[in-house]
Amino acid sequence: MFQKVTLLNNSLSVISKNNTLLSKRMISLTQNNNKLFSQLKYKNSFSLNKSTILPTIQTVRFNSNDTVKTEVTEEVANAAPNTEFASSLPDFSNNAASNITDAVSSIPLDDTSFGYLKSIGMAEHPFYWLPDTIQQILELEHVYLDIKWGAAIVLTTILYKMALVPLQIKQSEVSVNLAKFQAESKKYNDQMYDKDLEHYQKMQTTVLKLKEKNGLQSGQMKYVFLPMVCNAAFALSLFTSLRQMCAYPVSGFENGGWLWFENLVNIDQYLGLQILSSASIFLYTKYVVLANQDMMPGAGSNSILSSPKMQKVMKFLPFLSIPFTMSLSSGVVLYITASTLSSFIFGRLVRNDKFRVMLGYSPFPKREEILANAAKAAGDKPQGFRDSMKQMQNQQLKKVEFQKRMQKKIDEFEKMRSMKK
Template sequence: MLRICTGKSAQICLNSTFRTARLRSANYQFAGASFVRFNSSNSSDPLVSKSEIQTQLPSFDETTSSAVDAGLAVSDQISQVVGEASSHVGYLSSIGMAKSWWWPPELIQNIMEQIHVYSGLPWWGTIATTTILVRLLMFPLYVKSSDTMARNSKIKPEMDAINAELMAATDMVEGQRVAMKRKKLMADNGIKNRYLAAPILQVPLALGFFSGIRQMANYPVDGFTNQGIAWFSDLSLADPYLGLQIITASVFISFTRLGGETGAQQFSPMMKNVFTVLPLLSIPATMNLASGVVLYFAVNGACSVLQTLTLRNKWFRQKLNIAEVVKHEPTPGAPAKGIIETFKENMEKARQQAERRQAMQDNEKKLQASAKELKSNKNIKIVHRSDFKKSRN
C-alpha cells in the first residue's frame, strides 16, 4: 500500500514508513531462520545495515562444495592419524594382524613391523631387509647341508653298494648287519644326515612370508599403496609389467643350474630341464599376486643365487672347512633314464623293500612263537626264588 505524505506531517510520515519497512524486513529474516550479526561497533543504528541483510538462500552447488571440502578435510585428518599410528609398534595388532610370535605368517608380520618402525624404511625396503636377515640367519644351516652333501658324494659308490645289499636282504639279522655297516661308513666320514633337512626348514618360513605379506596387501596396510619403488609403486596391486615375475624366474633358473642353494647338488640333464621350465610356468601363475608378495620371491631368489655362488667358491669352502664335491662318472653303457622311468623304478624298489620287510617281520614272529612253545614244553623250568619259597611253604 502506497502512502502519500504532505504538509507538516511529511517528516513524521516518512519516518513511520521507514520504521515499518525495517520491521517487516526483520520479520522476514526471522521467519526464514536467517540470523545476521549486528554491527554494533561500527554503526549507531541498532538495526542491521543493508549490506549485512541476506536476501537470498545459498545455492545447492555452494552447499555441496562446502560439504565436500569439509569431508576432504576430515578424510585428510583421518589419514594423518592412521599414518601416525602405522609408524608405531602395535599398529598391525590393532587391525587384526601380528597377534602371535609362533605362527609363521604372524611371526613375519611382527618382524617386519619392528624393522619398519625402528629403521624408518618404506615397506618395499622392509620386505627386502626382512628377507635378507632371515636368509643370513639360516646360512649356517646351509653350510652344514652343503658339507654333508659333499661328504656323501665322496662315498657314493660304497653307499650305493650297501643300499643295494640292504634291499636284497631277506633276513632280519642280515638286514641289521648291513644297516650297521652303512652307519659305520657314515660315521667314519663324519656324515650327519640331519643337516640335509636345512632346506626343508625354509618351507614354513616361505609360507609365512607369502601368507603374511598377502594379508597385508589385501587389507591394505597403511603405506602399502604408496611405499613401493620403481614401476611397482603400489605394493598392494599386481605388477603391471610382470618385471618382478621375470626376475624371479630368472634367478630360480640360475641357482638350480649352479647346484641348488647348497651349491653341492648334482642334477641330471633331465632335471635341469625341468627346473628350467617350472620357473617359466610360474610367471603366469603369479601374475595376479600383489607386488609385495612377488617382491619377496624376487629378493629371496636373488639371495639364493648369491648363496650358491658363495658356497661354490673354493676359497670360501676351505675357510669354513667344507668338503669338496666329488663328481663320479656315470656307469659306462648305462641307459639314460627319464623322470617318469626313474620315478617308476623308485616306486617299484620301495614296494619290493616293503614286501621284504613285511616278510622278515612275519618270519621273526614265527620264530618267537616257536621259541615260546619250545620253552613251555621243556621239563626244566626257570622259577624265581620267591616263587620257590612259596611253593615249599
C-alpha cells in the same frame, strides 16, 4: 548528668564491640571468598549460592537523649553468608587417567610412528605369531631406519635368507655324507637278507660302522629337513603378512616402491616384476636345485630330477609362474623376486669353498669325487628313478622273506624246547 555520661560510655562500648565483631566477620568472609575463587579453577566442582550478600553496615548517630538500640548488635551477630562449601575435594585420579588415555588414543598415527600397524589391527601378537612378528620387523625397519616399505621388504627377505645360511651349509654336509654312506653301504644292504641271521648281523654291523665313519649320528639327520621347514614357515608368513598389508592398504605403500612399481598396492601393469621373479626362479632352479642333485643320495642317479626330460621341464617351469602372479600386488611380487634372487645368491655361496672355510666349514666336495665314489661302491652304471624304485621293491620283498625264515626257525626252536620239557 552522671547517669547520661554512664549511658553514653555504655553505648560507645557496645559500638566498639560490634565493630570488632563486624571486622572479624569481614575477614572470615574474605578468606572464604578467596578460597572459593581458588576452588573454581577445578571443573566447577562447587556451586556458589547467588544469594550470598555481605551484611549492610549502617552508620548510626546516637543522641545523648536516645535509647541505645541493641538490635544492631543482634543483626551483625546473626548475619551469616548463605554460601555452602564442600568438605573435601573430589577424586580426579580416575577421570584424569581416562581423559589422558582418550586424548592419546584420539591422536591419529601414520606410518612414520611406531605402533601404527597395531592401531589398525595388525602386528597384535608379535611374540608368538610369526606373521605378526614379521609385520613388527617391517615396521621397525620402516620407522627407525627411515626407509621405504619396499626397501624394508627387501631387507627383511635378505636377513632371513642370511639366517638360514648356516643351516643350509650343515644340510649340504649331511647330504654329502649321506650320499657317500648310501653309495658305500649299497652292496652290504643288498646282501643283508640273502643268508641266515648270523650273516644279517654281520652285514648290519658293517653298515653301522660305515654310518659312524661318515659322521651320520642320530641327531644329524634333522639337518636334512630343518632348513626346508624353516624356509617354508618364514616364506609363507611373510607372504600372508604382505598380502594383508597390501589389502588394507597400509599408509605409505602408495609410494613405497620405485620406478614403474612405485605403488606397492597396485598390480604391475607392465609385468616387469613378474618377469623378474620368473627369471630369478629359473636361475635358482638351474644353478642351485639341479646342481645340488650331485650331492644327493646316489650322486643324482636315483633322483626323479636326474632324467634329461625332467631337467628340461624344470628349466621352463619357472616361466609358468607369470600367470599365477599377474593378479598379486606389486609388494607381494617384489618379495617373491627378492626371495628367489637371494636364494640363488646364497645357494651359490653355500657351494663356494672360500665362503665355507670363512664360516668354519669344510670345503665342498667336487662333483667328480662324488660320482667316482658312487660308481666304485655301486659296481655298475647309475640307475634311473624307475630302476631304483624296482630295486627298493625287491629289497623289501627280500626283507619279508628273511623275516619269514627267521620266524620259522624260532617256531622250530620253541617246538623242540617244549618237546624236551
